[in-house]
Structures are given as structure tokens and as C-alpha cells.
Amino acid sequence: MNISFRFKQTKISQFPKTENKTLISISECRIRLVQFQYQECLKGNFDACSQLEKLLLEYMALLDEILKQQIKEEITFSWNDSYEPNKFTQSNQWHYEYACNLYNLGILLYHQGENVQQIKDSLTKSRNSLWCYQKLQEVLPFINSKTLQQHSDLSVVHIYMLNSYASAFGYKKLYDHFKQTNKGNEELMESLGFLQEANKLYDSSIRYLIQSKQCHKKQIPPIIYNQLLEKFTNDSTISEVILYVELAKIMADTAKEFPKELRMGKAIAYINKAEQAITSIFKKYKTKNQFLVDQLTQIAVQKKEYNYLNDKVNKNPIAKEYELLQLTVKQDLIKPKAPDFYAQNNELKQKQEDEKKLGVVKLIEEVNSKKLQANEQLVQFQNQYTTIFTQNNLQYMLDAFQNAEQLKLTPSIQQKVDFIKDRGGWKGYSQQINKVHQLQQEQGKQLIQIKNIIDQQTQIMGNVEQGKKQITQQQIEVFRKVFDDLQKRLLEANYIHKNNEDQIEKVKDQLLFIEQNNNQMITSKMQTSLQESQKFYKQNIIHLKSVSLSVEIINNKLEMIKQQLTSLEKYIDDLRLDKSLLNGIDQFMQQQIMKIINQKINGYDQIFQSINLNQLEEVSKKLKEQQLFMAIANQDEDAFENSLKSIIEAFQNLDYGQQFYESVQLQIVQVSQALQELVNRVNQ
Numbered sequence: 269m270n271i272s273f274r275f276k277q278t279k280i281s282q283f284p285k286t287e288n289k290t291l292i293s294i295s296e297c298r299i300r301l302v303q304f305q306y307q308e309c310l311k312g313n314f315d316a317c318s319q320l321e322k323l324l325l326e327y328m329a330l331l332d333e334i335l336k337q338q339i340k341e342e343i344t345f346s347w348n349d350s351y352e353p354n355k356f357t358q359s360n361q362w363h364y365e366y367a368c369n370l371y372n373l374g375i376l377l378y379h380q381g382e383n384v385q386q387i388k389d390s391l392t393k394s395r396n397s398l399w400c401y402q403k404l405q406e407v408l409p410f411i412n413s414k415t416l417q418q419h420s421d422l423s424v425v426h427i428y429m430l431n432s433y434a435s436a437f438g439y440k441k442l443y444d445h446f447k448q449t450n451k452g453n454e455e456l457m458e459s460l461g462f463l464q465e466a467n468k469l470y471d472s473s474i475r476y477l478i479q480s481k482q483c484h485k486k487q488i489p490p491i492i493y494n495q496l497l498e499k500f501t502n503d504s505t506i507s508e509v510i511l512y513v514e515l516a517k518i519m520a521d522t523a524k525e526f527p528k529e530l531r532m533g534k535a536i537a538y539i540n541k542a543e544q545a546i547t548s549i550f551k552k553y554k555t556k557n558q559f560l561v562d563q564l565t566q567i568a569v570q571k572k573e574y575n576y577l578n579d580k581v582n583k584n585p586i587a588k589e590y591e592l593l594q595l596t597v598k599q600d601l602i603k604p605k606a607p608d609f610y611a612q613n614n615e616l617k618q619k620q621e622d623e624k625k626l627g628v629v630k631l632i633e634e635v636n637s638k639k640l641q642a643n644e645q646l647v648q649f650q651n652q653y654t655t656i657f658t659q660n661n662l663q664y665m666l667d668a669f670q671n672a673e674q675l676k677l678t679p680s681i682q683q684k685v686d687f688i689k690d691r692g693g694w695k696g697y698s699q700q701i702n703k704v705h706q707l708q709q710e711q712g713k714q715l716i717q718i719k720n721i722i723d724q725q726t727q728i729m730g731n732v733e734q735g736k737k738q739i740t741q742q743q744i745e746v747f748r749k750v751f752d753d754l755q756k757r758l759l760e761a762n763y764i765h766k767n768n769e770d771q772i773e774k775v776k777d778q779l780l781f782i783e784q785n786n787n788q789m790i791t792s793k794m795q796t797s798l799q800e801s802q803k804f805y806k807q808n809i810i811h812l813k814s815v816s817l818s819v820e821i822i823n824n825k826l827e828m829i830k831q832q833l834t835s836l837e838k839y840i841d842d843l844r845l846d847k848s849l850l851n852g853i854d855q856f857m858q859q860q861i862m863k864i865i866n867q868k869i870n871g872y873d874q875i876f877q878s879i880n881l882n883q884l885e886e887v888s889k890k891l892k893e894q895q896l897f898m899a900i901a902n903q904d905e906d907a908f909e910n911s912l913k914s915i916i917e918a919f920q921n922l923d924y925g926q927q928f929y930e931s932v933q934l935q936i937v938q939v940s941q942a943l944q945e946l947v948n949r950v951n952q
Contacts, residue, residue, distance in 0.1 A: 273379070275306050275372050276421065277353060279346040286341060290333050297327045301369075309376060317380050324373045325609045331366045350375075350421045351492045357418040363410040367422060370407065374400030377607070378434055387445045392605070394438040399604035401431040420486040429476035433500070436469030438602035440507060453518055461595040463511050470504035502557050505549045509563055512542035513570070520574055532578045539571050638865055639840060642833055642872055649829075649876060653822065656885050684912040685782060691919055693783025697772055700922055704765055707929045711758060714936050715751070721943055722747055739950055750939055757932050764925045771918045778911050818884045829875050836868045 280302050283295040301323055308316035342360045347368040349355055359365075374397050381393030404427055408416065416422050439462045446459035477496055481487055488496070519535035546560050546567070692699065725739050772779070843861060 273375050274310070274350045274353075275375055276350045276368050277306075277348045278302060278368065279356065281343050281345055283343055284341045288337075288339070290330060290337065291339065291341070294327070294330045294334060297323070297330060301327060309379065312383060314380075314383070317376060320376055321373070321380070321607070322609060324369060324376065325607055327369055328366075328373065328610060331362065331369065335362055335366065347419075349419045349486070351488050352420075355418075357415060359412065359415045361411055361415070363407050364412075364415055367404060367407045367411060370400050370404050371421060373607075374404065374430065374434075378430070378437075381434075381437065381441075387441050390441050391438055391602070394434055394441065395602060395605040396607045397434045398431060398438075398602065399606050401427050401434065402604045417486055420480065420488045423480060423483070423485045425476050425479045425483060425485070426488075429473050429480065432469045432472040432476060435602050436466045436473060436503070436507075439463070439466035439469065442601060453521070456514065456518065458596060460511060460514055462601075463507055463514075464595050467504060467507040467511060470500060470507060474500045474504060498553055498555075501549060501552065502560075505545050506557070506559060508545050509542045509560065512538045512545070513563070513567065516542065516570065516574070520570075520577070523577070532574060536571070536574050536578060539567055539574060543567050543571065634862065638869055639836065642836060642869060645872075645876065646829060646833060649879075650826075652881060653826075656881060681909050681912065684909065684916055688779070688782050688912065688915055688919075694776060694779040695783060697779065697919070697922070700926065701769065704926055704929060707926075707933060708762070708765075711929070711933060711936055714940060715754060715758070718747075718751055718754075718936070718940055718943060721947065722751060725947065739946060743946065747939070747943055754932065754936060754939065757928075757935070761925065761928045761932055764921075764928060768918065768922045768925050771914075771921060775911065775915045775918060779915060782915075815884070822879055822881075822884065825875055825879050829872065832868065832872045832875065836865070836872070839864065839868065 278301075280299065283291065286292065304320055304323065305316065306320070309320055339362070344358050344360050345365045345368070346356045346358050347364070348357070350371075377393045377397040377400060381390045381397060384390045384393060404422075405424065408422065408424065408427070411422075420426060443459050443462040443466065446462065447456065449455075474497070477488075477493070477500060481493060487493070516535045516538035519531045519538060523532035523535060543564070546564050549560065550556055691697070722744060725744055
């Protein structure tokens with residue numbers, strides 16, 4: 269076992285008397301964990317490791333359950349830093365207890381994976397270990413930061429280090445497995461891809477270890493830190509040396525088959541890299557890794573052989589620098605995986621909860637079905653009501669009747685007239701034109717200033733005293749290009765503005781008329797339409813009043829329907845059925861809920877049944893000469909409304925033109941400031 273990866277230790281916690289079954293089970297299980305002989309696991313006792321794994325997984329499942337509950341009792345948990353056994357930290361947070369046990373489980377699974385002989389089992393333990401570190405990262409944010417600061421082994425960077433190291437171990441095991449089963453160079457190259465990935469992850473572990481020393485969190489004690497650094501460096505060098513040696517062998521074998529290739533040079537380059545890696549680590553550490561010592565002897569023999577082949581047989585130049593071959597890496601094969609016991613236990617609990625929630629799910633489906641039917645009924649009714657309105661032009665009839673009686677504009681025309689009046693008519697347009705003219709003059713002056721500065725800087729180039737800073741030719745060219753772009757944008761803005769002025773001139777008389785007159789004078793322009801409206805009103809007064817009354821009643825009832833639907837939806841929302849999924853709802857309560865919902869649906873249906881759309885349709889058809897009325901009445905209104913559209917479009921185009929100028933103005937200011945700052949900085 270690696271002495272640098274040790275378990276966290278805890279003390280017995282005092283649990284209060286309680287009737288909570290989960291809490292009682294946690295108390296009993298925790299006592300067994302505290303009393304467990306962890307030293308047996310560190311000695312390599314596989315039976316002890318299996319017992320501890322089962323106990324920890326059982327405890328984790330209980331903690332998962334307790335975290336979902338609202339526990340009022342406060343319990344103090346004491347845990348040490350695994351690198352400083354005598355220093356304990358206290359906390360009453362359940363997530364703290366969860367994290368410390370999860371850490372121990374991850375360390376245990378790593379030790380098991382390192383010592384299990386079967387590669388498949390070893391990989392499984394490695395993936396289980398990764399699952400622990402991943403879950404640990406999810407739990408840490410819930411723990412008080414002051415508590416975490418007292419643990420170097422619970423810092424995020426330390427978890428990343430363990431995660432990288434466990435992943436590297438998994439990829440190294442994959443290499444060992446595929447190397448044994450490969451039948452040629454192609455399969456060997458694939459297995460070397462795993463080794464290359466392992467090497468990257470070993471290096472990543474080293475980086476995270478170094479970061480743990482540089483950050484402000486609690487640091488690993490120097491002795492332990494040095495042990496870890498030496499172990500990681502050794503593992504990284506071993507994987508690196510194996511990778512280079514294997515690549516050298518492949519290149520040498522290929523060079524023998526194809527003497528014209530430069531592959532023997534590559535073989536020598538790779539074998540040199542392997543030799544350098546071993547030499548480098550031997551300089552750092554007094555204790556030499558026996559595997560690397562043996563490798564160094566073999567490398568010397570290989571190097572001699574390769575040099576001989578290169579000089580006497582192939583006559584190829586020795587490669588000075590060669591990049592690593594592109595190795596195919598089947599990444600993500602080492603994915604985190606929950607331990608089987610934990611997953612099965614969670615699956616069983618989930619099945620029980622699902623059965624408990626099934627009644628609530630069915631209730632939700634039934635409630636949503638009722639709600640959907642109510643909404644569909646409302647949409648269907650509104651569509652039918654809208655169809656009657658559209659086919660019989662009822663809105664136009666009612667508006668015309670009211671306009672004829674009160675001499676007022678139709679809503680669509682009134683809206684456009686109000687828009688033009690709000691903009692100030694011809695006077696408002698003139699003011700906006702003047703504002704644009706001011707922008708044009710101001711921008712012209714600013715462009716001249718920018719051009720003068722650029723020309724001045726161009727003239728003084730090359731005349732500045734030696735050693736003194738000056739604006740470069742490249743900088744001047746950049747500003748000159750920006751200046752040209754600004755000129756083009758201004759020309760475009762001027763063209764847009766000229767078109768806007770021409771467009772407004774065409775509707776000047778109409779603008780002045782609307783600006784200077786009230787709604788009654790404007791209405792008088794549509795005398796034909798109004799006269800026809802009055803005539804139609806006199807001919808159909810009885811039917812129009814009947815239509816108006818029917819429409820008013822239906823609209824009122826529609827409002828009642830919407831209020832009833834809102835009440836139904838509020839009742840359903842207040843039930844919080846989504847929250848009830850956690851604990852379920854008993855059958856009696858489900859029946860009461862559906863009883864109230866059915867009462868609301870029945871009241872909803874009664875309002876629908878009291879509305880007679882057929883009567884509205886019959887009355888609408890009795891209106892006399894409505895098609896002739898619309899043809900005559902529409903003439904004046906359409907022509908007038910079209911002229912208003914042209915005015916509004918002209919105002920909108922004018923707004924666009926002004927916005928264009930303002931955007932150019934912003935660019936000019938930014939360019940001017942940037943150029944002036946550059947000149948000032950150079951002249952300082």
C-alpha cells in the first residue's frame with residue numbers, strides 16, 4: 269500500500285435519543301466504522317478491504333437518505349486531515365460527514381484497484397474511485413468554507429489531483445491489457461495511445477500537487493508532499509519511458525523492412541528521449557526505481573544496436589528532432605461508475621419511491637387532462653366566435669354605427685392620427701431635420717480634425733530625433749483606413765437623409781392639416797363614409813342594437829369563463845403536486861382533490877351552455893345592404909388611412925436616418941479619442 273494515501277480518522281459522535289429510524293441506523297453504522305481496524309486495509313488484507321467497502325457503502329446510502337430529510341437535532345462530527353492524524357476539526361454539517369466518508373471510500377477503492385490482480389476488477393475499482401471524487405466535488409460547495417480550510421485533503425485542487433491520478437492508473441491498466449492481446453504493430457499503436465493518455469494524466473496529477481503548495485488553502489506537510497511528488501514523478505517517468513521504448517522498437521522494426529525510410533533515425537530519437545527521462549529523474553531522487561535501473565541497461569543495448577544499424581546498414585541520417593507519432597486515443601473509457609452495491613441499493617429505494625409516487629403521477633395526469641379539456645373548450649369557442657365576427661364584419665358594423673352617431677374616427681385611423689400629432693406634425697419633423705443638420709456639420713468638423721492629425725503625423729515620420737518614439741507607418745495606415753470607412757458611412761447617411769426629406773415633402777400638406785386641426789375637422793374629410801354609416805345605422809337600428817347587446821353579453825361571459833379557468837389553475841398550482849411526488853398523497857385526499865376539480869369544471873361548462881352563438885349569427889345575417897355599405901364607406905377611409913401610413917413610414921425612416929448619424933457620431937468620437945491618446949503617449 270502507498271503510505272502517502274491514508275484514510276481520514278474520526279471520533280465517536282454523541283447521537284440524541286430519537287424515533288427517526290434513519291438516524292438510529294446511522295448511529296449504529298457509524299459506531300462500527302469508528303471501531304473498524306483500518307490498519308488491516310493498509311496492510312493489504314483484502315477481506316478487511318471488502319468489509320470496509322460494504323460498510324462505507326451502507327453508510328453512504330443512509331447519509332443519502334438523511335440529507336433528504338429536515339433533521340432538527342444537531343450532531344457534532346470530528347474528522348482529522350489524513351496527512352495530520354492528530355489534528356481534528358469539528359462540524360455539525362451532514363455534508364461534512366458525507367464528504368469525509370466519501371473521501372475514505374475513494375481512497376479505499378484506489379488501494380483495492382492498485383492491488384487487485386484481475387485487470388477487469390482493477391479497472392472497475394478505479395472507475396468507482398473516480399465516481400467518489402466526482403461526487404465529492406458536488407458535495408464540497410455545501411460545506412462551510414472555514415471548515416474546509418482546515419483540511420488539505422478536502423481542497424478542490426487535491427481532489428483534482430486524486431481524480432487525475434486514478435484516471436492515469438486506469439489508462440495504464442488498459443495499456444497492460446491491450447498489450448497482452450495485440451497481434452501486430454497496429455494493435456500495439458492503439459495500446460500505446462492508452463499509455464500516452466496515462467502519461468498526460470500523471471503529469472496533470474503533478475501539476476495539481478504543485479498547485480496545492482502554491483494556493484492559500486491548508487498545505488500538505490512537506491514530508492508527505494515530497495513522497496507524493498516522488499511517486500507521481502516515478503509513475504510519470506515509467507509510463508514515458510515505456511512509451512518511448514515501444515515507439516523506438518516499432519520504428520526500428522519498420523526501418524528494417526523499409527531501408528529507404530528515415531525511421532531508424534526516429535528510433536534513435538525515441539530511445540534518446542527515454543534515456544534522458546531516466547537520467548533526469550535519477551538526478552532528482554537518491555532512491556532509484558529498480559524498474560528504471562533495469563530499463564537503462566536495456567536502453568544502452570538497444571541504442572548500440574540502433575546506431576550500428578543506422579551507420580552500417582541503412583546509411584540514414586540520425587533524426588535530431590521528431591514529434592510524437594499521432595496515436596489514436598479511445599478517450600472516456602475510464603468513466604466514473606458508482607459501486608454496484610450503492611447503485612443497487614439506490615435502485616431498490618428508487619423503485620419503492622416510484623411505487624409510492626405512482627398514485628400522485630396518475631392524479632397529475634387526470635388533473636392535467638381536465639385542465640387541457642377546459643383550455644381546448646375555451647379555444648374552440650373563441651375560434652367559433654371569431655369566425656362569426658369575421659364572416660359578418662361585425663366589428664366594422666359596430667364601429668361604423670358608433671362613429672356615425674358620435675362623429676369619431678375608427679380606432680385604426682385614430683391611432684395613426686395620434687402618432688402623427690405626438691410627433692408634432694410638420695413642426696416636429698422640421699425640428700428633427702434641424703437636429704440631423706447639426707449632426708452633419710459637427711461630424712464634418714470632427715472628420716477634418718482627424719484628417720489633419722493623420723496628415724501631420726505622416727509628414728513628421730522620419731524627421732524625429734533618433735531614439736525618440738513616433739507613430740509607426742502601420743498605425744497611421746490603420747487610422748487612415750478607419751477614416752475612409754467613416755467618410756463612406758457619412759455619404760451613405762447623407763443619401764438616406766436626402767431620400768427621407770424627399771419622402772416627407774410629398775406628404776407635407778397632409779402633415780400640416782393633421783397638425784393644425786382637431787379630430788372633428790379630420791373626420792369631415794370622410795363625409796361620404798360617415799353619411800353612409802348614418803344611413804346604414806337608420807336602416808338597421810333594431811338589429812344593430814340586438815347585435816351590440818349580444819356581443820356585450822358574450823364578452824362578459826367570456827370574461828367569467830377566463831376567471832373560472834384562472835381559479836381552476838390557481839387551485840391546481842396551490843396543490844403543489846410536484847412537491848407531493850416526494851412523499852405521495854393518500855387515496856382519500858386524491859378523491860377530495862378530484863371532487864373539487866370536477867365541481868369547478870361543471871361550473872365552467874354551465875357558463876358555456878348559457879351562451880347562444882347561433883342567435884348572434886342569425887341576427888347578424890338580418891343586417892340589410894351591409895356589403896353595399898362597406899363598399900361605399902370604405903372608399904374615403906381607405907384613401908385617408910393609406911395617406912397616414914405614408915406619413916408614419918416617413919417618420920420611421922427619419923428615425924432610422926437619425927440613428928444612423930448617431931452611430932457614426934459615436935464611431936467618430938471613439939476614433940478621435942484613440943488617435944489623440946496615441947499622439948499624446950508618443951509625445952510624452
